[in-house]
Amino acid sequence: MSDTNDVKPSRLEPPPVTRRSFLSIASLISFLAAMGTALAGVLRLPKPTVEPGPVRRYKVGHPEQFPVGAETLFAEQNFVVRRDAAGVYAISTTCTHLGCAVARTAEGFACPCHGSKFAANGRVLAGPAPRPLPWLEISRAADGQLVVYVDREVPEGTHFQA
Amino acid sequence: MKDPSRLYRWMLLWTSLVALGFLLAAAVRENLLAEWQQRQRAYRKLLAEKATDARGRELLRNFRIELRQVSVPALGAVDRCVSCHVGIDDPRMTDVPQPYRLHPVEILEHHPVDRYGCTICHQGQGAATNFHDAKAEDAYWDYPLLPRELTQATCMTCHDVSRLPPQDVTLVLEGMRLYEQKSCGSCHKLQGRGGALGPALDNEGLKTKHQLILTNLKPPYTTWRWHQAHFRDPAGIVPGSQMKNPTVTEREALALTAYMLSLRQRDVPESYLAPDKIAQKFRALSPQPQPAEQLYRMYCFACHGDGTYGRWEKTFQRFIPAIRGTLAATATREYLETQIAQGRPGTQMPPWHSQAGGLLPKEITALADYLRASPAARSARDLAARSRPVARGDAARGQMLFLRNCAGCHGVAGVGGVAPELANPVFLRAADDSFLATTIRNGRAATAMPAFQRPDGAGLSDAEIADIIAFLRSLESPSQQTAQAQDKSRAGGSQ
16 A cells, blocks of 8 residues: 555545556456356256257147037047037146056046046046146137147136137 | 556456457347347237237237247257248238248148148258258258249158149159150169169259269259259269250259159158058059050160161260161061160160169060061061071181271270170170171161172172171180080070
C-alpha cells in the first residue's frame, strides 16, 4: 500500500475503491461469469433435446372409425381404443407387472404370464400387477386423425372429446 | 510505482469478456436462432392465420416449438425433417410456401411418416436440423437428398415398378424402355443376365459418389449428376471408357438416370416389402425364356446392329461381323449355338451360357434359329446349298496360301488382327470343313471378308481352299486334334 494514507479513515466509512481494486474485481467477476456460462453449457449436454428412441405415437384413424360402444384393439402397438358417450379413450394393454401383452377376456383383461387380471377400465382385480393399466393420452393430428401417445399417461376417466 | 500484476488483471478481464461474448453468442445461436426454430415460429404464424375454427385454434394451442424427429430403427432412420416440414399432414397447408406445405396425401396414407420416416424415399441426412446439412450434397454423406423428379426411383426399394401406377413412375419406365432399346444388356448385367464388357448394374442406385470418377464433372457432385452427364458423353466423363455413346437427349438421360437410381438392393425388413416386390424377387430365381427377337434386341444389338452388315468398331480396333447374313446361312445351328454359348475368347464377344451371360439353353437355340431365319440369311442360303465336299489338303501348302491371302487381316498363324482370330479353340471346334470352305469361297456378304473364288473358277481353287483348311486345323492344340480324330473314327465306325 502507498504511504500517503496519513489520516486513518473512520470505521464507518467504506474504504474508497481504487482504480486498481476495481480492475481486480471486474476481471474476477467477468472470469467467473465466463466460467459459469461455460459450465451451464456443459451441464446441458447430458440432457438430449430429443430422445434417441422411436416416438411411440400412433395415428389410429379418424374419430368416425370409432362408433360409440365399440372397442378396437391395436395388437402391435399394445393398446385398445374405445368410445363411449363421454368420448374416446385409450387403455394400454401392456401388463404393469412385467410388461407382457394382456389378453382381452369377458371381464376385462388377463395377463398370460403371471395371471394378473384387470377390469375393463384397467383396474387390477387379481394377481401380482402393482397398478392398473394406464390410460393413454389422445390428441388430434392436423389431418383429423386421432393420435395415441403410448408414453404419456392420463388419469383414469380422461376422455377425449372427438 | 507500477503494480506488476496490473497487466495480468487486464488480460484476465479482456480474455474473460471475449470468452463470455462467444459463449453468449453461441447460446443465442443454439437456443433462439436455430433454423428449425425460426421455421417453427414462422409456421406458428401460419397456424394462427388459419385458426378460424375450433379445430384450428386447438392445433394452434397444442403447437409447441420443439425439435421433432421420426425414429425408425427397422430402417436405420432418425429423421428430423419434420422439424421444419411441420405441415406435411395438415390438409389446410396447400397454399403455403415450402417447407410448410402438405405432403401428397395418397402417398402418406400408405406410408405413414411414423413407420417409414423420410429418408427411405427422399435420401439425405435425416438427423440434420438445417436444410443445407439435410441436403448433404457437399458433405461426406453417401446418399444426398434426391431432387424431386428423381424421388420416384426409390419406390423400387420395396415395389415392383410394373405394379405401380405408371403415371407416378414415368421416368423410371421410360428409362427401362431405353435400357432395352439402347441394348445396354449387351455389355451390362442385370440379375445375372447380360454381357461382360461393362460393370453389372444391379446395385447402381446405391452407389456412392466415391465409387465414381468425378474428375470431369463440375460440382455439386452427386451420383445422378454424374449419370446424366455420363449418359450424354461416357468417354467425356470417364476417360478411356469403352462405353458406346447411347446418343440420348437430356430428357432421356434423366430417364435412364432415374432407372439407374431405381436399381437398388437395399436390405429392408420383409414387412416393408410390397407383395409384388417379393413375387418379383421370387420370379428372378427361375427366369422364363424370352422371345428371340427381344433377346437379340437386348443382348446383341449394341455391337452387331441389326446383323446384316459387318462394321469397323473404333474402340475395339476390330471388325464386328455381320451375323444374320451369309454367316447365319452357311453355318449350322450347332455352330451358332456354340458361338453364342461359348463366346469368342480373345475378342469382345463374351460367352452367353447360363453360367456367364445368363441365357437359358432354350434361349440360345431360339437365338440361333432367329439368326438363321433372317431375310438376309434366307437369300444367302442358296450359296450354302452349293457347298461341295472338301478334300484332304496339305497343311504346309496351306500355310503359304494363308500367309499370302489371309494373314493380312486374320494375323500370321491366325492369331487375329482387325479380323477375328481363327486359331481359336471355340471357333475351330464349332466350324466344320464345309462351313470354312463355303466362307472362304463365297466370302461374307456385307463384311470385310471377300470371296476368294469367283463363280467362273478364278481365284483359289477347291484344292487350295482344302489346303488352307488343313492348315487351320493344324492350328488346334494336339489334344483337341486327338479328340476330334476319335470323334471321327467313332462316327466312321458306326456307319
